[in-house]
Amino acid sequence: MRLVDQVPRKNGVPILKIVELESIAHDEISSFLRSPVLQATEIDIEQFAEEHLRIRFDYAELSNNQSILGMMVFQDCHVPFYDSTNDTINHFEVKAGTALIDKTLLEGPKMQHRARFTAAHECAHWILHRPTKAIQNTSDSKQPPTNTESRIVCRTTNSKSLSDTQQKTASEWKEWQADNLASALLMPGASVRAFMRNYLEVENKKSNPFIDTFGERMVIAKNASMLRQMSAVFNVSVSAAELRLKRLGYLSDYAPTLLPLVPENQHEVYDDWF
Numbered sequence: 001m002r003l004v005d006q007v008p009r010k011n012g013v014p015i016l017k018i019v020e021l022e023s024i025a026h027d028e029i030s031s032f033l034r035s036p037v038l039q040a041t042e043i044d045i046e047q048f049a050e051e052h053l054r055i056r057f058d059y060a061e062l063s064n065n066q067s068i069l070g071m072m073v074f075q076d077c078h079v080p081f082y083d084s085t086n087d088t089i090n091h092f093e094v095k096a097g098t099a100l101i102d103k104t105l106l107e108g109p110k111m112q113h114r115a116r117f118t119a120a121h122e123c124a125h126w127i128l129h130r131p132t133k134a135i136q137n138t139s140d141s142k143q144p145p146t147n148t149e150s151r152i153v154c155r156t157t158n159s160k161s162l163s164d165t166q167q168k169t170a171s172e173w174k175e176w177q178a179d180n181l182a183s184a185l186l187m188p189g190a191s192v193r194a195f196m197r198n199y200l201e202v203e204n205k206k207s208n209p210f211i212d213t214f215g216e217r218m219v220i221a222k223n224a225s226m227l228r229q230m231s232a233v234f235n236v237s238v239s240a241a242e243l244r245l246k247r248l249g250y251l252s253d254y255a256p257t258l259l260p261l262v263p264e265n266q267h268e269v270y271d272d273w274f
């Protein structure tokens with residue numbers, strides 16, 4: 001948290017490189033687990049949110065078309081909720097420190113991965129974008145907070161695959177940062193390294209003929225299995241696992257090749273911020 005408070009901001013958005021987001025995730029998860037992250041294991045994101053960040057989750061209908069999957073409330077405010085029974089919108093007061101998750105994400109096991117990622121995404125907003133002064137003054141502020149200060153609304157339309165290099169608005173940068181930090185919270189870099197070491201060790205013991213070549217055929221043959229295993233270990237979607245491996249340099253967009261294990265602190269750093 002202190003790192004985020006100290007970094008420069010542009011349009012209210014902290015300027016953070018990927019390596020700094022990785023560091024924040026590592027620190028937060030290590031602090032939550034009370035030990036360094038060394039193993040490939042699922043992170044209980046609700047417990048992380050409630051016990052470590054001291055925020056609570058609430059589930060409600062946030063829109064009539066699932067266009068809003070999550071919302072992070074920074075200050076006490078009134079929030080519009082959809083009532084599908086009467087097809088109306090009603091406003092209710094929501095307390096600061098509440099992460100609202102759309103109820104549709106509770107519908108069945110298929111939505112579990114999306115619910116977990118949305119929960120992690122809202123945790124990331126709390127860590128990165130919480131207006132510290134506003135929080136401190138919440139109880140005695142004489143000015144009612146404006147909606148833009150009081151909460152971040154996460155629409156499905158503004159989180160669609162924002163590339164690292166494209167120009168972004170301040171709001172889009174926040175979404176990009178929250179997505180990347182969410183991914184690192186659910187799959188900490190050290191945990192992914194542990195997973196990859198285990199995976200390659202097992203494959204090598206099988207004398208898999210493709211594993212030593214790190215060639216195109218191995219990826220095509222083994223990628224789906226590897227991603228399914230990673231999805232199961234971390235309880236994330238296969239696509240989230242794939243994006244994470246690409247971010248950490250284990251999979252490349254440019255050549256369908258599984259790269260050798262990357263030593264710690266030598267992951268690719270993206271320098272194209274702002």
Ligand SMILES: [Zn+2]
Nearest residue numbers: 153154175178
């Ligand atoms: Zn968001």
